[in-house]
Amino acid sequence: MMNSLNYMLKKHTLISGRLRGREITWLSSALIPAAPAKKIFGIRMLVVGDTTGMVDPVNGGGIMQAVNRGKLAGEVCARALEEKNFSSKFLSQYQYFFLFLSKFDR
Numbered sequence: 791m792m793n794s795l796n797y798m799l800k801k802h803t804l805i806s807g808r809l810r811g812r813e814i815t816w817l818s819s820a821l822i823p824a825a826p827a828k829k830i831f832g833i834r835m836l837v838v839g840d841t842t843g844m845v846d847p848v849n850g851g852g853i854m855q856a857v858n859r860g861k862l863a864g865e866v867c868a869r870a871l872e873e874k875n876f877s878s879k880f881l882s883q884y885q886y887f888f889l890f891l892s893k894f895d896r
Contacts (some may be wrong), residue, residue, distance in 0.1 A: 792817060822850075830882040830888060840864045842888070855892075862887055 795814045800806055823843040830837040844855040866884040870876050 828883065828893070829885065831878060831884050833878045833881075834876040836863050836866065836881060836884050844892075858891055859888060 792814060795817075796844055798805070799809050799814065822840045822845050824845060827837060827841065830842050838860055839856060840852075842859065844859065845852040854868040863884060866881060866887075870880060873880070
């Protein structure tokens with residue numbers, strides 16, 4: 791796994807230039823949280839995927855939520871790059887829209 795990720799860092803056409811000289815040195819895993827995270831943004835950081843707690847604890851479902859939230863995170867990151875603003879305040883819009891979308895998941 792580590793070799794595959796480092797290969798991608800060096801060879802992938804979209805990211806290799808931006809991450810030149812970087813290397814993944816450590817991997818970790820954990821249990822999937824069954825409750826929504828209270829805060830999913832910070833300075834230069836967005837929380838995505840299972841760590842946001844959007845998994846249905848009964849059936850393990852959550853693929854559509856993950857797809858929609860991943861797209862949302864990408865859009866917020868693109869805006870942050872365009873505006874060169876990676877502040878916690880700017881990235882907090884991710885959580886606002888994340889919670890707004892959650893109302894329609896049922």
